[in-house]
Every structure is written in structure tokens, then in C-alpha cells.
């Protein structure tokens with residue numbers, strides 16, 4: 001081991017390789033803290049060329065490497081628990097000038113998502129990849145996970161916002177793909193293969209990002225609804241309106257209760273509702289735009305579709321309404337042991353799926369409490385089961401495993417996905433076949449073999465054993 005560390009230091013310099021126990025702990029895990037970290041060393045290259053030399057050395061000596069961004073991943077993709085070298089991109093955070101004509105910016109993969117937003121803001125532009133972990137997640141990690149978030153309904157996934165990609169393969173080859181071209185129909189677009197590949201095919205070191213105008217002022221509504229069908233009727237009404245929808249988020253009274261208690265907030269309405277929808281739209285400009293919003297809202301109230309509604313009158317009120325949605329994960333986790341999945345379904349199947357799943361849990365798993373919330377407009381649901389206080393952990397886990405089998409069978413039948421946005425990583429490998437056919441998995445294995453013939457890059461991730 002000492003020989004290897006010395007060799008790594010020869011390649012990267014003495015200060016760019018750490019075997020400090022604190023670093024091994026911190027860089028060997030991601031947000032899931034799913035496995036006990038046990039990396040061999042942490043490397044901090046400063047350029048694409050250094051990444052290439054490091055990977056070539058590890059390839060030659062048969063050393064496994066785990067690419068590591070902000071380690072905010074929720075699938076264990078950046079976990080190093082088996083003596084791997086962790087390749088951290090945190091010394092590669094340079095951002096080039098914003099091109100206001102092409103609407104692009106070139107950045108290194110270790111750039112923090114929120115730093116990219118701040119960098120582009122003075123130009124009235126943004127990279128519209130946005131979620132709660134943006135202060136720590138990196139552009140490389142966002143691309144490697146094809147990250148989603150609360151604004152996917154308007155902007156789509158990360159994939160839509162990546163033009164050029166520089167990737168280093170395990171044996172050291174540097175691929176510079178697509179530069180800053182919007183149009184380039186010259187054979188297979190290899191760049192797309194790396195987006196969402198969770199670090200198993202190559203290490204992303206630089207990228208040219210596509211930018212868009214900063215959204216205008218927003219209107220944020222919270223609606224209270226009598227039942228689940230009303231949520232979907234409201235979604236249809238929002239889709240058919242002339243409004244530009246930034247977010248359409250749904251959560252149940254059970255979820256809201258947890259947030260109100262945990263964050264010590266007041267209930268939004270005098271009487272509770274079964275379901276809530278947080279709708280954010282870009283405020284239309286001009287008097288006629290304002291009028292359109294008001295007319296739409298009045299029509300909704302008169303139709304009886306919504307039981308209650310509030311429109312935020314200030315940025316502070318808007319943030320308070322968002323807190324009720326964004327605080328759900330944290331509040332549930334604080335409450336007790338949670339079994340959770342991040343799934344997606346075709347939108348027309350969502351209602352049926354929620355009804356089937358909650359009925360199954362109520363009838364066959366008494367004591368387990370379901371909590372559902374999510375990004376309805378993207379077909380993305382966060383489904384959670386809470387352990388009753390009195391139930392032993394082992395019994396809870398066994399029940400959840402059994403309940404999952406039923407749930408995944410429905411996901412397969414409805415042609416949904418077992419992982420909507422967090423990826424497969426280490427934690428969901430055994431579930432891949434619910435969402436991908438045998439032929440797809442066979443082709444994925446063949447691709448892995450072509451890009452990484454010795455299987456050294458992020459081994460044990462994504463593909464089933």
C-alpha cells in the first residue's frame with residue numbers, strides 16, 4: 001500500500017494524495033452512509049491531464065477507482081468500501097467566462113452546482129439544474145447521475161443542459177466530445193452514454209453547459225384538495241391554462257403534519273385537506289397576464305375543484321409555502337426509521353398506482369404508515385414507509401422487503417422506473433431488472449466491458465452481480 005501511495009504521489013504531487021483517517025472516512029461515503037467507508041487513498045487531481053495519468057497508473061496496477069463529486073448522492077454511487085482509490089474532483093472547480101451569445105459556460109466537473117448559478121446570474125442566465133443539495137453537489141455528479149429536481153417539469157433533466165463533455169477512460173484515454181455545438185449529427189453521440197452512467201464508464205472532468213434566461217418573477221400557490229382524483233384534475237387544469245408551470249408538487253396531509261410539527265409551522269388552512277398541491281408559475285408580465293392568473297384562480301375556486309387556496313403575496317410567503325414541501329424528507333427522517341423509494345410512472349398511471357399501493361399497505365401491512373409526495377408533473381413519486389415505534393427493526397425490514405416486491409411488480413406492469421432520479425448506484429442494483437430488460441442489461445454489460453475492460457472504474461455499482 002505504501003508503494004502505491006508513493007506512486008500516486010509521484011503522479012499527482014505530495015499534497016494531492018491523502019491517507020488521513022478523517023479523509024478516508026469522509027470521502028469514502030455519500031449521503032446514504034450505507035456502508036462503512038474503507039478506501040485506500042483519496043486523490044485530488046487538478047487537471048484532466050492529471051486525471052488521465054492517475055487512471056492510467058491504476059489501470060496498469062489493477063487498482064479500483066471511485067469518482068467522487070459532492071457526495072450528496074442518494075444511491076451509494078460514490079461509496080468506497082473495498083480498498084478503492086477515491087478520485088475527488090474538488091480541486092477542479094474552475095469556471096470560464098459566460099458566453100452571452102451562445103448561452104454557454106465551460107466549467108470543470110468539480111464546480112459546485114450553486115456556484116455555477118451564481119457565476120451565471122449577473123448575465124441574467126442560469127443552468128437550470130436545481131435542488132436542495134445544490135450547495136454541495138457538483139456539476140460532474142449532476143451529469144453522472146443525470147440529476148432531476150423540482151423544476152424538471154419546466155426544464156427537463158440535466159441531460160438537456162449539457163453540450164460538451166470531456167471524459168477520461170479508465171486506461172487514461174481523454175475523450176473531448178462535442179465542444180459547444182448545439183447541432184452535431186455525426187454518428188453515435190457518445191457523450192449521451194456518459195450522462196447518467198454514475199461513474200462506471202469514465203470520469204467527467206470538464207463540460208460546456210447550456211444556459212437559459214433566469215426565470216422571471218414567480219407566483220407560488222398552495223392548494224388544499226379533498227382527495228387524490230382532485231390532484232390530477234388540478235394538474236390537468238394547470239396544464240391546460242396559459243400559465244408557464246415551474247413546479248407542480250403534491251403531498252398528503254400525513255406528510256404536511258410531520259413538517260408542521262418538525263419545523264414548528266402553522267397549518268396553511270383552517271381545516272386540514274387530504275391532499276395539497278404546491279404550484280409555482282412564472283408570473284406573466286403586463287396587466288393582461290396578471291388578469292389571466294386571477295381569472296384562472298377564481299375559476300378554480302368557483303368550480304369547487306379545490307377546497308382552499310393561498311397565493312403567496314411576497315417572496316417570504318413563497319419561501320414559507322415551499323418550506324412545507326421541501327421540509328418533508330427531513331421531517332420524516334427525523335421522526336423515525338424510514339424505508340423509502342424514488343420511483344416514476346407514466347403520468348396517466350400515477351393515480352391508479354397510488355391507490356393500489358396504499359390499499360396494499362393498509363390491508364396487508366397493518367402498522368406500517370405510508371407517506372407519499374412528489375413531482376406529479378414528472379411522474380415522480382417519493383414513497384415511504386415509517387417503522388412503528390414498537391416494531392423491531394428486523395421485522396420492519398422484512399415487511400418492507402415483502403411490500404416492495406408487490407410494489408415493484410406493479411411498477412414493472414405499468415412500465416415505470418424503480419429509480420426516477422437518484423440512480424442505481426450500490427443500493428438498487430438488485431432492482432435494475434424491474435425497469436430494464438435482459439437485453440438492455442446485456443448491452444449495458446457489453447458497454448462497460450468496452451469502456452472499462454478490467455472492471456476497475458466504480459466497480460460493484462449499477463450493474464447487478
Ligand SMILES: Cc1cc2nc3c(=O)[nH]c(=O)nc-3n(C[C@H](O)[C@H](O)[C@H](O)COP(=O)(O)OP(=O)(O)OC[C@H]3O[C@@H](n4cnc5c(N)ncnc54)[C@H](O)[C@@H]3O)c2cc1C
Pocket residue numbers: 030031066067068069070071072073074076077078089109130131132133136137138139140141142143144145146147148149150198199200202203204205421422425458461
Ligand atoms: C437534500 C438532498 C436533496 C436532493 N434532491 C435531489 C433532487 O431533487 N433530484 C436529484 O436528482 N437528486 C437529488 N439529490 C441527490 C444528489 O444531490 C444528486 O444525485 C447529485 O446530482 C449528486 O451530485 P454529487 O456531486 O454530490 O455526486 P456524488 O454523490 O459525489 O456522486 C454521484 C455519482 O456520480 C459519480 N460521479 C461523481 N462525480 C463524477 C465525475 N466527475 N465523473 C464521473 N462520475 C462521477 C459517483 O461515482 C457516483 O456514482 C438530493 C440529495 C440530497 C442530499
